[in-house]
Amino acid sequence: MADTVQFDLVSPERLLTSVAAKEVRIPGAEGDMTAMPDHSPLITTLRPGILKVVSAEGEADYVVTGGFAEINADGISVLAEKAIARDDITQEHFKTLVDEASDKLAKAQEVYVNEPGPVDDAAKLLADMVAMGDHIGLSAN
């Protein structure tokens, strides 16, 4: 069994990191998961959260706001909508993310008056975002 797996984190604008990882903790839409070498092929969407990469160089955390992850025999690719290294994220930055999520919720409530689906989705997005902020010590206000 190989003890590392190729891991790539890409955002639409650039390739953030590409390392041989020992394990990757992914905030999946239906729950967190840890992907290790020889994981079975899987595609999942992401929720806002912290992505943790453990490699020979140590651990690295990234804040991701959504997107998806693909795991196959070649490695793990995470295609995040927005991805920021945890050390680079500031209160201001986080505030914009939360504001965006709140806007989305407000709009969803306006547009889909009788359909709970999109409103719940937006509410969950906001809740996830706030929970993530608590986790890394940033407040939503």
Next chain:
Amino acid sequence: MPNLKDLKNRIESVKSTRKITKAMQMVAAAKLRRAQEAAEMARPYAERFNAVMSKLAASVGDSDSAPRLLRGTGEDNVHLLVVMTAERGLCGGFNANIAKLARTEAESLKAHGKTVKIITVGKKGRDALKRDFGDLFIDHVDMTGVKNIGYDDAQAVAKNLLDRFDKGEFDVAKIFYSEFENVVSQIPTMQQVIPFQVDESAAEDEADANVVYDYEPDEEAILADLLPRGVATAIFSGLLENGASEQGARMSAMDNATRNAGEMIDDLTIEYNRSRQAVITNELIEIISGAEAL
């Protein structure tokens, strides 16, 4: 024969034009490098994204429950053309080529009895198409204030598109942009973004590998989440390609202009020297014949 002073003025003015074109060329070269880098950095995302999308789209197939963005509205009547061009001119045939491709497409669609609607991104495309298709314009996205194209800009355009699609304003959407091949060649390109078109080659590759994926949540939910992003991704790579193409086109156009100005200066200088010589000869003749007359 123009007099000496006029010639001298003209030489001066062409010289300052050459300075300007030279400066523009250098600015374009610097910007080109940055635009090219941006386009290259965005490539891994787009490639992987399309690979996954094609895989998913192929497995969901044409079933009735497939999302509308993949299946289409089932009709083919209203076509929306998103024409993406630059905000500025002086870049050779760049804007004109994109506009030409869009015009050909619009005319052929019209000839087939389809309804055409146009959204322009970038001022120059709007100007070029206004005369013939001004009544078909439904929106315009202004990119004047955008210095470095970000994913957010593409997302805004995509959202505009998706909202209109949800309202049933069109059946098929195509984007027009210029693919950057190298500094001297940019290829005007048309790409259909709604409904999503499966990239055959990517889907086939996957069939070879024959990997069975787990999906979390299920395939259709993922696809519904990804398709709108696919539109944004396609627009984003279009915009980036456009950005690089624009600078490349401007660079070669300004290089040509600089060279032409140089030639013109040479020609004018020869003409200037000749006229000066002629004036001197004339003066000499006058002096000599004056002396002889005494």
